[in-house]
Amino acid sequence: MAVDFSSLKKVAEGKTKVIYENPKDHKTVYMVFKDDITAGDGVKHDVISGKALVDWKTNKDIFELLNRKNVRTHYVCSPQEKVSIVKKLDRKINLEVVSRRVAAGSILKWGKMQEGTRFDPVITQFHYKDDPLHDPMLDDKYIDYIIKAKDATEYAEMIKMNQEIFVHLEAAFAQFDVQLIDMKLEYGIIEGKVYLIDEITGGSFRLWPYAKKNPNLNQPNVLKELNPSGRLDKDTYRMGEQIGNVLTKFEEIAKITAKFANL
Ligand SMILES: Nc1ncnc2c1ncn2[C@@H]1O[C@H](COP(=O)(O)OP(=O)(O)OP(=O)(O)O)[C@@H](O)[C@H]1O
Ligand SMILES: [Mg+2]
Known part of the structure; x- marks a missing residue:
């Protein structure tokens, strides 16, 4: 009912x-x-x-x-x-935890990062969740300091979980010739433990189709191996794509994830 x-x-x-x-x-x-x-x-x-x-x-x-x-x-x-x-959450952790395999989006604004640069292992960045402040990034040294000096082991756990989750989903999308570029996740505390919370949808990640069969993804820059203009994610919306086309892309994602049931 x-x-x-x-x-x-x-x-x-x-x-x-x-x-x-x-x-x-x-x-x-x-x-x-x-x-x-x-x-x-x-x-x-x-x-x-x-x-x-x-x-x-x-x-x-x-x-x-x-x-x-x-x-x-x-x-x-x-x-x-x-x-x-x-x-039900006991406590929300007010962070967006970003993982990146391939350089795209906001990271390109920092320094001389080239689009398509590949990170191995996946990098993790913590952003303080605050819309008016535009979710500022927390400094890596600060994260290290609070893990070591303040015993904020939740951070260490989130880094580990975030990388594991990324690798699981990257492998799943790879079955369908799509590269998981980066992803934003949220965590909270339930019964004293760190849990992945919230949602993972087309707005949570970048997804670029492979540009060819069996791309070489083990090189310093993988841009030529991928097809960013075929992107399936919310960047279509950010870039001003018509609403109907944004929905079509999200439907393509759902068609792929429907096949995750066999993985
Ligand atoms: N397991 C959970 N238990 C209780 N509340 C949850 C849980 N998971 C997520 N939420 C809450 O659901 C609410 C609605 O989510 P939504 O993503 O729409 O919010 P939002 O406007 O995007 O804000 P946010 O930036 O906090 O995600 C948020 O306040 C989020 O913290
Ligand atoms: Mg949200």
Whole structure:
């Protein structure tokens, strides 16, 4: 039977999801996807009819894969379309944890980084979550200091989890001739442990198709091996693509992640 959300207490509402209490189980909450899409820390905003359904599918397939790989995630199940049940957060960690395999996007503005530079191992960057401050990056030395001097072991754990998650998803997308370029994840504390929370959808990462069969991805710069103009992710929206085309790209992602069930 469909859940009647009109009678449930709203715990939180963000840009892309609404969280409702679950009266049947106080250790979990309902996560309901919205049709909204935003960019530039919420400055650009549109509603794309059908996006919630596509995001819900992608998120479900990705989290189910990660749960099978024994990653500690908040995801429990999806009782109906656009709705998932997740473990309720005890404490949100106010960071966006970015991992990068290939240089693209904002990293190109720093120094002389060339687009397509390959990072091995994947690099991790912590951004303080604050839209008006444009999510400033935390300095690596500061992260090292708080891990060592302040015993903030959550940071060390997030770096490890973030790299593992990246490698799992990179391998999964590689099966379909697509490179996971970079990704932004969020973490929280549930029953004293660090958990992957929130969502992983077309807005969470960059995804570029391979430019050819069997590309050579083991070289310092992999730009020629990939096809950035065929990108499937939210950069299409950031770059001003028509809304209908953005949705088509997100649907392509969902078609790929639907096949993750066999991985
Ligand atoms: N497991 C969870 N339990 C409770 N709340 C959660 C959980 N996972 C995510 N949330 C919360 O869901 C809310 C809505 O998410 P949404 O992504 O729409 O917010 P947002 O506007 O993008 O803000 P944010 O930058 O915090 O993600 C956020 O406040 C987020 O912290
Ligand atoms: Mg969000």
